[in-house]
Amino acid sequence: MDHDVKDLALAGHGRVRIEWAGQHMPVLQAIRERFAKEKPLQGWVIAACLHVTSETANLMLTLQAGGADASLCASNPLSTQDDVAAALVEAGIPTYAIKGEDNDTYYKHIHAVLDRRPAITMDDGADLVSLLHKQRVDQLADIKAGTEETTTGVIRLRQMAADKVLRYPIVAVNDTPTKHLFDNRYGTGQSSLDGITRATNILWAGKTVVVGGYGYGGRGLAMRARGLGAQVVVTEVDAVKALEAAMEGYAVLPMVEAARIGDVFITVTGDKDILRREHFEVMKDGAIMANTGHFDVEINKGDLRALTRETREMREHVVEYTLEDGRKVYLLADGRLVNLAAAEGHPAAVMDMSFADQALTTEWLTKQDNLSPNVYDVPDEIDREVAKLKLSTMGIRIDELTPTQQAYLSSWQEGT
Numbered sequence: 001m002d003h004d005v006k007d008l009a010l011a012g013h014g015r016v017r018i019e020w021a022g023q024h025m026p027v028l029q030a031i032r033e034r035f036a037k038e039k040p041l042q043g044w045v046i047a048a049c050l051h052v053t054s055e056t057a058n059l060m061l062t063l064q065a066g067g068a069d070a071s072l073c074a075s076n077p078l079s080t081q082d083d084v085a086a087a088l089v090e091a092g093i094p095t096y097a098i099k100g101e102d103n104d105t106y107y108k109h110i111h112a113v114l115d116r117r118p119a120i121t122m123d124d125g126a127d128l129v130s131l132l133h134k135q136r137v138d139q140l141a142d143i144k145a146g147t148e149e150t151t152t153g154v155i156r157l158r159q160m161a162a163d164k165v166l167r168y169p170i171v172a173v174n175d176t177p178t179k180h181l182f183d184n185r186y187g188t189g190q191s192s193l194d195g196i197t198r199a200t201n202i203l204w205a206g207k208t209v210v211v212g213g214y215g216y217g218g219r220g221l222a223m224r225a226r227g228l229g230a231q232v233v234v235t236e237v238d239a240v241k242a243l244e245a246a247m248e249g250y251a252v253l254p255m256v257e258a259a260r261i262g263d264v265f266i267t268v269t270g271d272k273d274i275l276r277r278e279h280f281e282v283m284k285d286g287a288i289m290a291n292t293g294h295f296d297v298e299i300n301k302g303d304l305r306a307l308t309r310e311t312r313e314m315r316e317h318v319v320e321y322t323l324e325d326g327r328k329v330y331l332l333a334d335g336r337l338v339n340l341a342a343a344e345g346h347p348a349a350v351m352d353m354s355f356a357d358q359a360l361t362t363e364w365l366t367k368q369d370n371l372s373p374n375v376y377d378v379p380d381e382i383d384r385e386v387a388k389l390k391l392s393t394m395g396i397r398i399d400e401l402t403p404t405q406q407a408y409l410s411s412w413q414e415g416t
Ligand code: ADE
Pocket: 050, 051, 052, 053, 054, 055, 056, 187, 340, 344, 345, 346, 347, 348, 351
């Protein structure tokens, strides 16, 4: 077998969990049924680097149903669900991922999907695209196009395009409304609090929760933490977002002030050093820190270690850092994505839309011949189709414009 997941005893467990997730992904299911009939991806080799979860498995099975030769590696060393990986292998989808894999194995697995000579890449965080451009340049000519799932990846790709080094077209799936308005907000909000709750079993009511970053992920976190009875403090560098947070009723503070009062800190910015030495120095005894941004750079672990006298594992995913002055602070999931490391990531019902966008965008890309290397938006028709399908699977009907309303909107002369 050309994969690294050998414990096929896990596969049965994974198969049922994939089926359960699939039951909450009706839009993707409808696409899968059409793909199985029409085979729009017949002959396409697709390399995906995504979180290996039961939701991703449903996407991979959809690509396979469409005729693709699809393989998968992990987009994060801690997010893999091993039973799902085993079930995918059993289903004939080469899957290279082991939960907790070290850095070398993580990159070996990205190389493994690239060894299959893909024509389409599907990335979450742009590690696969970055490795291709840095170490496998000879292969770039084989690649027709790609997709990118997350904000951090899109930022990296836009920088590559600005530096004129991006060598093939990539669609920023993250940026389409049916993705980020739902997945980033409701998915991150719920699953991150789920991860922190599973790891710690803390009571949220009455806590002061500091949310670092008020993008869609931060909005979801703040909203759900407030819903659980927490006092929410938002930190931001963007004036418009800070204003929005303030008018939403949250306290807005510089992190160095928030650091003194927070009980729980959650970073979700996409940048590094959101929590660093100057913040650890003033935190309360017992403060808990978690990150839900893509990379484990948001909480500066080097700074934390430098201030630390001793560490102790309190529970799975909870490490106590006793600082030189005796205060104890807690880091969850080693500063990696807490929602995927300590819980199961975003719920299937929201990944339904993100992965429907991925599947339909991939189908669309196979038909494009004139895209130059750049970062593209998901076509509007795809976004609208996903929204309509989702509404209909939720049993929600909406109004249509009357002809008179339509005429009013398309005329600049009618004012009153
Ligand atoms: N990103 C966040 N949650 C996810 C999930 N459940 N599956 C795949 N990718 C994710």
